[in-house]
Amino acid sequence: MITRRSLIGSLGVSAGGLLLSGCDRIAATPAARGFFEGSETLTRDVSRLTGSRHALAQEFSDAQISATFRSNGTSRPGNADYAELAANGFRDYRLRVDGLVRRPLTLSMDQIHRLPRRTQTTRHDCVEGWSAIGKWTGTPLGGLLRDADLMPAARYVVFHCADDYGSSKYYESIDLLDAFHPQTIMAWGLNGHALPIANGAPLRLRVERQLGYKHAKYVMRIEVVDSLLRIGAGKGGYWEDSNDYAWFAGI
Numbered sequence: 001m002i003t004r005r006s007l008i009g010s011l012g013v014s015a016g017g018l019l020l021s022g023c024d025r026i027a028a029t030p031a032a033r034g035f036f037e038g039s040e041t042l043t044r045d046v047s048r049l050t051g052s053r054h055a056l057a058q059e060f061s062d063a064q065i066s067a068t069f070r071s072n073g074t075s076r077p078g079n080a081d082y083a084e085l086a087a088n089g090f091r092d093y094r095l096r097v098d099g100l101v102r103r104p105l106t107l108s109m110d111q112i113h114r115l116p117r118r119t120q121t122t123r124h125d126c127v128e129g130w131s132a133i134g135k136w137t138g139t140p141l142g143g144l145l146r147d148a149d150l151m152p153a154a155r156y157v158v159f160h161c162a163d164d165y166g167s168s169k170y171y172e173s174i175d176l177l178d179a180f181h182p183q184t185i186m187a188w189g190l191n192g193h194a195l196p197i198a199n200g201a202p203l204r205l206r207v208e209r210q211l212g213y214k215h216a217k218y219v220m221r222i223e224v225v226d227s228l229l230r231i232g233a234g235k236g237g238y239w240e241d242s243n244d245y246a247w248f249a250g251i
């Protein structure tokens, strides 16, 4: 059997690379982030070779759920469109799934609630140096993408959010490996309640093997693309474009 350690050894990867692939907790500290970014491609390649991206993120017990799950970044989108949706309990909200799909979807929250669901208690790690354990309920993204019927050219999934950051809106993206990971869900519940606005209501991404900024909140549209170059400034996410954050923020 090829272990991750022996494979990394035989590839001649440095000790830094080994530390990187083995320790996602350290990735949560701001000091570590710069170090990790340089190794992004390496980490991704080693992860693919070892199959670790198919592994499940750790799940926790109810007793381990954090007393409060803080809000970070936007805690309530300020624009009128979102305010109107929130004011009537998101009854007029529609999630769009489009791009390189044969069957574009437009779904209300009622319809999304009736889709297959998964509940998972996981730890969220923010690069600003905090973590929290929360119990998320939502529908697997893979099921939505199967319903939409991907075209052969599909490579990435882009999440377009409701909140404004200067002249752009928040957005993020992941590849199809993460999109079809069983713990990648579009969440509408947190700790047994409706997802609070502070945490991304009505719908937010959970992509459990990556850092906090990948978990797009206030998702309005899921766009399937063949390349990230035509999205935003081309690096795959708001923080990637504006502050050079790593696009691949997992192990």
Ligand SMILES: Nc1nc2c(c(=O)[nH]1)N[C@H]1C(S)=C(S)[C@@H](COP(=O)(O)O)O[C@H]1N2
Residues within 6 Å of the ligand: 069, 070, 071, 072, 073, 074, 125, 126, 127, 161, 162, 163, 170, 171, 198, 199, 200, 212, 213, 214, 215, 216, 217, 218
């Ligand atoms: N739309 C949107 N999504 C976002 C953000 C944001 O500001 N806007 N912040 C990101 C960051 S940095 C983190 S750590 C998490 C915070 O999620 P929380 O507010 O539920 O704690 O959301 C991520 N997704």
Ligand SMILES: [Mo]
Residues within 6 Å of the ligand: 072, 125, 126, 127, 128, 212, 213
């Ligand atoms: Mo974050």
